[in-house]
Amino acid sequence: MIKKSLNDKKNYQYHELDNGIRVLLIEDPHARKAAASVAVNAGHFDDPDDCPGLAHFTEHMLFLGTEKYPDANDFPQFINQHGGHHNAWTASEHTNYFFDIRASHLAGALDRFSQFFIAPLFNPKFIDKERQAIESEFQLKVRDDLRRLYQVHKETANPAHPFSRFSVGNLATLVDTDEISLKQRLHQFYQQNYQANWMTLVVSAPLPADEQYQLVKEYFSAVTGNNTPKPKIAEPLYLPEHKSQLITMQTLKQTHQLIFSFDMPSVYQKYRDKSICYFSYLLGHEGSGSLLSFLKNNGLAHGLAAGGGVDGSNFKDFNISIQLTEQGCQAIEGICHIVFAYLKFIDTKPRLDFIYQEKKQLAEMAFRYQEPTKAIDLVSGLAMSMHQFEADDLLYGDYMMDGLDESWLDEISQALTPENMRLIHLTDAGSPAHYPHVCRWYDAPYNIQALPEPFLQSLREAEADEGDFELPQLNPFIPERTDSLPLEKILTEPVKVIDQDGLVVWFKQDRTFNIPKGHIYLSFDLPNSQGSIKKVAMTRLFIELFIDSVIEDNYLAEAAGMNYHVYPHQAGMTLHVSGFSDKQPLFIESLIKQIANCHFEPEHFETIKQRVFQSWKNTNKGKPVSKLFSLLGCILQNNQFQNNDMADLLATVTWHEFVEFYLSLFDKVHIEALIYGDNQQAQLDTICNHIKKHLLNHKKTSSEIERLVYQLPQDQSLYLPVKTDHQDQCVIIYYQAPEISEYNTALYTLLNQIVSPIFFHTLRTEKQLGYMLGTGYMPINQCPGFIAYIQSNKAGVNQLTAEIDKFFSTLPEHIASIPEDEWENLKSGLSHQLLEKDTSMRIKAQRFWMAIGLKDETFKRRERIAMELTHIDKQSVLDLINQKLNNVEAGRLVIGSETELHNLTDFNYSLMPDIEMFQKQASKLNLFDH
DSSP: OOOOOOOOOOOOEEETTTTTTTEEEOTTTTTTTTEEEEEEOOOOSSOTTTTTHHHHHHHHTTSOBSSSOTTTTHHHHHHHTTEEEEEEESSSSOOOEEEEEGGHHHHHHHHHHHGGGTTTTOHHHHHHHHHHHHHHHHHHTTTHHHHHHHHHHHHHHOOOSSSGGGSSSSSTTTTOOSSOHHHHHHHHHHHOOHHHHHHHHEESSSSSSHHHHHHHHHHHHHHHOOEEEEOOOSSSOOOOOGSEEEEEEESOOOOEEEEEEEOOOOOGGGGOOOOOHHHHHHHHHOOOSSSSHHHHHHTTTEEESSSOOEEEETEEEEEEEEEEEHHHTTHHHHHHHHHHHHHHHHTOOOOOHHHHHHHHHHHHHHHTTOOOOOOOHHHHHHHHHTTSOOGTTTTTTTTTTOOOHHHHHHHHTTSSGGEEEEEEEESOOOOGGGGGEEEEETTOEEEEEOHHHHHHHHHHHHOOOTOOOOOOOOTSSSSSSOOOOOOOOSSSEEEEEEEETTTEEEEEEEOOOOOOOEEEEHHHHHGOOOEEEEEEHHHHHHOOOHHHHHHHHHEEEEHHTEEEEEEEETEEEEEEEESSTTHHHHHHHHHHHHHOOOOOHHHHHHHHHHHHHHHHHHHGGGOOHHHHHHHHHHHHBBTTOOHHHHHHHHHOOOOHHHHHHHHTTSSSEEEEEEEEEEHHHHHHHHHHHIIIIITTOEEEEEOOOEEEOOOOTTOOOOEEOOOSSSEEEEEEEEEOOOOOOOOHHHHHHHHHHHHHHHHHHIIIIIIOOOOEEEEOOOOOOOOOOOEEEEEEOOOOHHHHHHHHHHHHHHHHHHHHHHHHHHHHHHHHHHHHHHHHHOOSHHHHHHHHHHHHHOTTTSHHHHHHHHHTTTOHHHHHHHIIIIIIIIISSEEEEEEEOOOOOOOOOGGGEEEEEEEEHHHHHEEEEGGGGG
16 A cells, blocks of 8 residues: 555555556545656666667657647647646656646546657657757757766766766767668667556546546557566676776866765665665764864865765765865865765764654654645656655655664765775866866866875875764754644734834744644845945845854754745845744744844855855856846846846955944844744744844834836837857847736736747747747736747847747737637636645745735735636737737847847847946836835
8 A cells, every 4th residue: 555644635546557557546636737747767878879869859759749649739739728737858767758737638638648658750840850959958058067077977987887878969969870860760769668668657636546547548558568677787887997086177167166976886775764864964964063064164165965976776976065165175185084084983983873763753754744746746756756666655765764774884884985986176277288188078178087096095094183073963953743733713814913113924824734834934124235236245245154154053953854045135135934833933033143143254254255256257157048037137126236247346345344234234124024834823922022132122123125127118129238158149038018917917927828839839849949948927026027038059149039029920810810719728727827726835835925025915916817817808919919029119128148249230129228227217116006
């Protein structure tokens, strides 16, 4: 019997079809949507040596027509029309396909979906186009340091292991040859690897499981299989000559990272006990006496993570990844000695069983009180779990901890040695002479050399001095109360319980999900953080300094399942605390005291300032589309600035200037709070008293700071060229609604619902203009907007803009041709999405907090927008298209990336003045007025 959480009211049935497909059916009577996923035990490890990327290419091609449904747009159009989403991904040993849809249309979706695995067309018309899509996807990551490192890793591992193969594919690898065509390759790969007995299928729907089983049998029984098990990988990931090596890779971003990577056996078979978490906890601990604490106290590092690394069915890399300071970059050998001294320290100490027991207790609570996930995420995850866990453990496997395996830990401890290590140094420093190798495909310069025997011997002999390290103590934040508190008062929405003296508090106790967790949001409007780009930059520096300064003190609370996040917003900063509620009042008091009494040292200031500067400068080296989206927000909102500009100002900030700033940052403050979840009036009173005592006592209270939206001119379109450090070109076109209203929100959202799939199919599938493109409903501070974007390695901004305009010119004809029943389906699907029930406490808390921020004090905005949808007819959408999308004189903003400033005469747009001038001249919408 499948073990499930006490809070899980869904019914699960496990079956195996005659053809070997293993099936999990989820009967969820309260769901509005159905979802399904197929996971195939075939990935890029199964690519032929002479055709890398074929598994990935096959994944793309399955969406482009089947014998029963030959139209390449049939499946995505059917899913979209009925309020759904779809996607897929290819990994090393698996490929996962998934979708969701309104439950009443599950049968039609399963019919179309199953044909992927029965009779795909591999239509020659789309083979070359999809090769171009793969090429665009490849080019998108050419300058991604993580992908570059992944490729260097492949080239320096055992070449006989399938991990060494290039995974993505591109135009150079996906080709016809004299011996075999690419279409034949696709058929061959599909026939060999898409075996029914190598597939798992998960379906979730508000239908009886027996009805679901009949649908699955009807549509998936025709999938064929060979009834043979998947061959196991015999080759090891590393041979002896691939270990005890130093690999140095030059990064594009400013990076200083040191990774200790230890070769281990696969941990897939250890899911029942998860004993490796013992080492992950000790090595990744961030509290007092830890490895990270020692490194930070000596100015060598500012971050550490343990336990990650690539893994597969016959291998596991156990990584200790250290983020180095500038000082740490000059002390690599010393850091190596410190790490191995700590490894010896923990190896000579008795095993601390309480560490495992605390992890087990938290895992059991997490399983017992797990929050529901979206159906599409649930089916996708479970389809993968079916390849790893026994049937009874499908839901419990990720949480299961049935006892520490001491003998296995002894074996793993013996693997944490210099002989079994690969040392990886990531840095942007060095000349070409330092990097004699360049990895194929991604052009990453690197060097690889054997670690000298004397150095390895010194690591074997490394020992800690007395007092350098301490083992962790019992965690006082482990919850003692594991049941929800009794409900004191039924509230459908949060109520405002305090509104005075610069403090507004909203409260709602919630037993809907019957979990002992809570969410506390505190938003600080800080007038002293405003007025200049330098003040905004220093506020963000303050946040980073604060977070870094309290990591050690708060680590045990985080380890006990209480999460906290501090992040900037338009008028100051927000603190969000979530997790088990038993110790939340204690933890929030500690955090509030830390904010009120924080103190920094000059050395800490310089270290974090350099790190923030580096991070902001690195944003220029990311995807250009991300930079342009960020820039759009800076243009249309007050108190928002580009990272690069803030970095330049931050570089000039002195220690004394920053001290003067942060000591007065909270002198004036307005606080708005939401306390939601498993808290009663007593906890509310305690938390409010802490806020008043530590954050408002002797402070000047302030009113809220205005959230402004700058309006684009309605009689002209503006163009802003932007230089980016990327070979791809990118354009975004933003269309802003003339006013904030729920009708406009409904109208612009419906526009995107109609346009998005056609835009993707026409400009990506048909014209192959780029891999990253799309449209979206994009409000700025509640002001509705619609955006179209393309990032391309094939065309410049002029052509991309022209193609978008050309596409929009065809929309009126398409809209007019939509049958009435399909039109109503589109509106109904969108309405269902808007009114979808909150599936978890986290999602509900986010919705309440967003409503408070948008001044929706009735918490009914979703319902009002859904009601406005009923008033929108086709003519309303046609008018919007003609007045906005097809009218170059209407208010729109085009932001384009160019390596060189191009000829603007090709556009009917006016060159935008600098951002500050635009904002001075623009009309303004104030969120608080609506």
